[in-house]
Amino acid sequence: MKNRLLPRDALICAMTRGAEGPEPPRFDADFLNLLDELFRWRRDVRRFSAAPVDGAALDELVALAALAPSVGHSQPWRFVAVESEALRKEVIADFERCNAAALASYESEMAALYARLKLAGLREAPIHLAVFCDIETQAGRGLGRATMPETLCYSVVGAIQNLALAARARGLGVGWVSILDPLKIAAILDVPGAWRLVAYLCIGYPQEEHLDPELERHGWQARLPGILQRR
């Protein structure tokens, strides 16, 4: 992955700018190298330090998330910062219920290993951010999602990936908690009925930084070879 610059000269010849508007930035080799490193180091985080996060950071991350493309330009992402201790406790209780049920579904050694895994940092993370998709939004007027309505929620996932990369580049860790009952979380947070939970994120400074995913390090699942087929 070291020598992977594409022929930019071909690009320059092939492309003209939009008639108006600013000139696109040059993403040079140094940037590309660091971007690749960012993908590598953007791992799910469940072990947070107690260090507080600057209050403006969340607004900034949400703004960057909202730059993601979306189907029909529908921008269906809805962000809810969960600050109330009482609400956080209800979320944590739901996680513990769902996690106990998940543990019960594994047997013997797998159950023992599962029980040792740290699967969420809900108690420690300074920021809790629930991310919803408004599945009844009129924005975009339905364009692009008649045959694949799931692309509406997929657009929200793209925004979350932006947020996670932007956070990691700023030294923050993001943990995506999915061991939750999504309807229960929506009820706890009292959001509109059309808002579907896509992700519940923990955000904060990580205790440790690792290049290998938590589940790889603890022997749950190894990395697989990539699959690119040709037809």
Place this chain on the structure above:
Amino acid sequence: MKNRLLPRDALICAMTRGAEGPEPPRFDADFLNLLDELFRWRRDVRRFSAAPVDGAALDELVALAALAPSVGHSQPWRFVAVESEALRKEVIADFERCNAAALASYESEMAALYARLKLAGLREAPIHLAVFCDIETQAGRGLGRATMPETLCYSVVGAIQNLALAARARGLGVGWVSILDPLKIAAILDVPGAWRLVAYLCIGYPQEEHLDPELERHGWQARLPGILQRR
């Protein structure tokens, strides 16, 4: 969004590295500025130039995509490069069928506007890449997706967002075509029954670069103010 560096000193104090493994890179202010610009300039592309794309680029992009985190480290992404002209024609025919049905669902002025929009670059794009989710993968052993099984496909979307950002940084454009019958595309490409289509991507050098989304520029849908609520 100019003065948005987080207090890195706090971070350095709060964090220790993993016991072994390499040191994480420093993402400095220049990198953060360019990363923000990358989010801004990563727009869906439907107007491709005829310039060929280096053969190694696709392997590289797929490898970067596969660095994304995934639920239970399940790595459910499956990539199929569609190179056969005959298969591409079948895909284009399906797009045209679905797009005609979509057009028929709009009335009067909206229909006229819809008809003028360019919604895919399937004919011009040098690379067609179908991205699937293996919904029966045993990898990850079901961890994290008992209550939210959709997170398996969401993991694939995260990988696609990596791919799109990496492509844009290299001067390549990516267009996500969702006006397709996903079962029909799976049948055309003869993939295993458990592979669910997440995205059909067109990749190539863009004819023009814009900061504003195509649908915004052509008056279909304006940008909305971000929504961050607090509870």
